[in-house]
Amino acid sequence: MKEVFDVIILGAGPAGCAAAIGLHGSGLKVALLDKSTFPRDKICGDAISPDVINQLGKLPIDLKEAFLGLEHTTVCNAVRFISADYSHADIKLYSEGISGYITPRLDFDAFMFAQAKRSDAVSPFLEVSVEHIACSKDEVEVKLKDGRTLHSHMILGADGAQSMVKRSLHQGEKPDRNHYCAGLRMYYEGVTGFSEDNAIELHFYKELLPGYFWIFPLPNGRANVGIGMLTSFIQKNRINLKQELLQIIKEHPNVADRFKDARPLENPQGFPLPLGSKKRRISGDRYLLLGDAASLINPLSGEGIANAVRSGRVAAEHLIEAFNKRRFDAAFNKKYDKEVYRRMWGELRLNYWVQRFMRNPSRSNWLVKHAITHPLVKELVMSGFDAKNIFKRATSR
Numbered sequence: 001m002k003e004v005f006d007v008i009i010l011g012a013g014p015a016g017c018a019a020a021i022g023l024h025g026s027g028l029k030v031a032l033l034d035k036s037t038f039p040r041d042k043i044c045g046d047a048i049s050p051d052v053i054n055q056l057g058k059l060p061i062d063l064k065e066a067f068l069g070l071e072h073t074t075v076c077n078a079v080r081f082i083s084a085d086y087s088h089a090d091i092k093l094y095s096e097g098i099s100g101y102i103t104p105r106l107d108f109d110a111f112m113f114a115q116a117k118r119s120d121a122v123s124p125f126l127e128v129s130v131e132h133i134a135c136s137k138d139e140v141e142v143k144l145k146d147g148r149t150l151h152s153h154m155i156l157g158a159d160g161a162q163s164m165v166k167r168s169l170h171q172g173e174k175p176d177r178n179h180y181c182a183g184l185r186m187y188y189e190g191v192t193g194f195s196e197d198n199a200i201e202l203h204f205y206k207e208l209l210p211g212y213f214w215i216f217p218l219p220n221g222r223a224n225v226g227i228g229m230l231t232s233f234i235q236k237n238r239i240n241l242k243q244e245l246l247q248i249i250k251e252h253p254n255v256a257d258r259f260k261d262a263r264p265l266e267n268p269q270g271f272p273l274p275l276g277s278k279k280r281r282i283s284g285d286r287y288l289l290l291g292d293a294a295s296l297i298n299p300l301s302g303e304g305i306a307n308a309v310r311s312g313r314v315a316a317e318h319l320i321e322a323f324n325k326r327r328f329d330a331a332f333n334k335k336y337d338k339e340v341y342r343r344m345w346g347e348l349r350l351n352y353w354v355q356r357f358m359r360n361p362s363r364s365n366w367l368v369k370h371a372i373t374h375p376l377v378k379e380l381v382m383s384g385f386d387a388k389n390i391f392k393r394a395t396s397r
């Protein structure tokens with residue numbers, strides 16, 4: 001059976017849903033495909049930065065107020081940086097009426113998908129298994145394993161870190177381990193010792209640099225606990241990340257006590273983080289890559305939801321212009337790359353610089369010590385987190 005659309009979006013995570021919502025009112029016919037159904041889990045730290053809230057308020061269907069009404073959310077008003085010598089710096093996240101949140105992706109992504117279905121542009125296709133994606137001079141063709149075939153003028157690859165759109169259509173880029181991180185998550189209950197303002201905690205211990213251990217408080221006494229480390233470093237030093245994570249929880253002098261009455265709710269769950277620490281080509285003939293498929297994760301904090309939503313917004317704006325001009329070719333789509341990096345590269349580059357600086361334990365100690373007292377250092381450390389600064393910068397992005 002042949003079905004025809006203007007746009008196919010593969011992946012209904014934050015990037016795909018934001019693009020679908022961005023096309024609300026455009027008059028375009030959009031197929032939104034996902035291999036899962038919602039609610040579904042996604043391995044993540046579950047931190048929703050103030051920048052995500054800012055992005056939700058900029059979509060054609062304003063999602064900010066609806067998000068603030070969600071259950072299963074912790075309001076988080078600070079980020080705590082713990083340095084290699086165990087000293088810490090707390091930096092306020094709450095500013096000008098904006099907070100950060102910690103919301104399990106089970107709930108956040110189901111919320112995004114429910115909102116995307118409200119877009120008049122969208123026809124949802126869930127639990128699909130894609131067999132083949134091909135792109136000719138005249139159209140995109142997506143074959144599903146159940147025998148259906150979808151056709152469109154454009155396809156958006158919003159299908160995450162292991163993007164099939166990227167693998168099928170995007171030639172010539174080899175994965176670069178210096179710009180990838182591996183992450184492990186474990187949900188726990190009964191972890192103690194959180195700050196009163198529900199700070200998300202980033203622990204930069206000597207043995208983990210250039211990576212970190214995190215503990216984020218969730219509602220109902222639960223916590224999201226995890227570890228992230230550069231893939232090149234893991235491979236070079238033959239690190240067993242799962243073992244590192246379990247060892248910190250069990251034995252680390254600055255951590256173990258807080259876990260003595262805690263109970264793991266799952267085994268460590270892993271997933272890659274494609275970091276936005278270098279510029280790449282993120283479009284071609286009849287396709288654009290979004291979110292993790294375009295490697296837009298903040299290389300310091302590991303946060304990628306805000307840029308996933310932002311790239312969805314940029315993609316929707318680009319598509320409206322492309323359909324007006326009937327231009328779907330690689331040369332025209334380069335405008336999308338340019339706009340994505342115009343809005344995101346300044347912050348990604350700055351955060352990459354801080355990430356590289358912090359690879360050395362004494363520098364990481366120095367940064368955390370000066371993060372409270374020195375305005376410039378604070379600006380550097382907090383460039384990925386601070387609500388006030390983000391708000392100032394992000395309102396135009």
Ligand SMILES: Cc1cc2nc3c(=O)[nH]c(=O)nc-3n(C[C@H](O)[C@H](O)[C@H](O)COP(=O)(O)OP(=O)(O)OC[C@H]3O[C@@H](n4cnc5c(N)ncnc54)[C@H](O)[C@@H]3O)c2cc1C
Pocket residue numbers: 010011012013014015016033034035036042043044045046047048049128130158159160161162163164182183184185226270271272273290291292293297302303304305306308
């Ligand atoms: C361990 C870890 C911790 C993280 N912590 C944070 C954090 O605390 N805060 C933060 O902001 N970011 C965090 N991130 C990054 C964040 O998870 C991603 O940047 C974000 O999910 C990107 O959104 P996306 O829509 O691009 O991709 P995804 O959220 O991965 O969504 C992709 C969608 O595509 C679907 N899909 C994939 N392949 C196919 C296919 N072949 N056919 C159909 N559908 C398909 C999937 O089912 C999924 O629904 C973390 C990542 C990891 C791995």
